[in-house]
Amino acid sequence: MSALLTGTPLADRVAVISGASSGMGAATASRLAELGAKVAVLARRKDKLEALVERIHAAGGTAMAVPVDVTGRDAVHAAAQQIAERFGQADLVFNNAGVQLVSPITDLRQDDWQRQIDLNITGVMNVIGAFVPHLTAAAEAGKSADLITTSSIAATRILEKFSVYSGTKAYISHLTRLLRVELGRKNIRVATIEPGMVDTELPDHVTDPDASKLMADLIDQIDVLQSADVAETVAFMAAVPRHVNLTEITILPTAQAI
Template sequence: MTTETLNGTVVLISGASSGMGRATAERLAAAGAKVALAARRVDKLEELADKLRADGHEALVVAADLTGAANAQGAVDKTIAEFGRLDTLINAAGVMLNGASEESPLEEWDRMVDINLRGLMYVTKAALPHLLEAADTSPRSVADVVNISSVAGRFAAPTVAIYNATKFAVTGATEAWRQEFTTRNLRFSVIEPGRTQTELFDQKANSDADFTAAFGEVEQLHAEDIADAIAYIVTNPRRVAVNEIVIRPTDQP
């Protein structure tokens, strides 16, 4: 996308250090938005911010572990202090640590709940008043929250129980929030990707092999494909609310 349809708006992206979050930051910056980049890996954030600034965009590094409520509030506060407003929140941080339930450490289950669900909740809660204010004051007359769920938020599978639980929760919460805020020009949308080339499958040994065994070899989606979908959602005029997008590789059963 090269058309500058988000001029004057501010986007906060969790999980911006890699994958879908990084690709989305690049895409929305190209559309004219100022971007606040939130994640734990400061070196990755600084590298991305430098790249965006070199291309003439405004970028803010927000180094934070968003699984803590105070940290999430601090990330939102830093964004407001630097840019003065918040129009769009992209919750892209996530972790997938699947495996046989009898053998999986409880710590891995806790980590998925903390990152995939608690972090999303904490950032969304902190961002709400600013998003509602932006919806009232923006020339676009709308604000957006886009949550990245997964096809695992629609269909359960063996050895995926806790990841399923977190993604079902994200999908359900997004729809409930959509209904709650639909009359206040704050749109909530959920994207449920299938197999995508990201670091998600690098987070636990053999997870990629497990996927291949279950679904076979497929031509995977790219992170930029998900960024395209997000850009489509948040650049639509106020009258258009895209509630849910399921996006899979063509070859994925």
């Protein structure tokens, strides 16, 4: 995607991106920093985060690495405090950490089920719990305040072998609608992005050979989304005027039919 935004429309914003060590999270961190935001990047892989921060600094942006496993509630709250001490309270949260482990339910891969629930649901909730106070304070001060969470088209489409993953994403999409009832009246914009096929490392985590082949074939056969496409979308959602909330954006490759 060619850059749609120019200048520094996100100057004076403090952005937090979870799942930022690669893919959509890393691309979004770079793009938000390019547009003027101070960016705090969260993930488990410290080396990847530090390399990302170095790239952002080299490009003239401002960023900090906060290595953290978002499945740990206390650790996420400590990260939020660390960010506030250095950059101030966050007013833009891209709640993006997640994992996709697709398999037939009859395989009984319960460890995979639990890992998806822990990261895609518990991790998302931990980030919400740690940063809603930041967003509330920002909104009360008259600033834009954004909580944008990564869901998936799998939240609504019936895809074989995606049962647990799809269930976690359906939780996120509906949770966001419910949170908007509470937080929207406080002038906090609550939204989801629901991407289709993106060329990231996420499909590499799929352990079922048939599902893995389906995704690999799709990447080979059509012009799938790139992480930069999602990053530009998130940036646009955050840059629109404060009274505008782009609540649910589905992002598909033009040629994706499933």
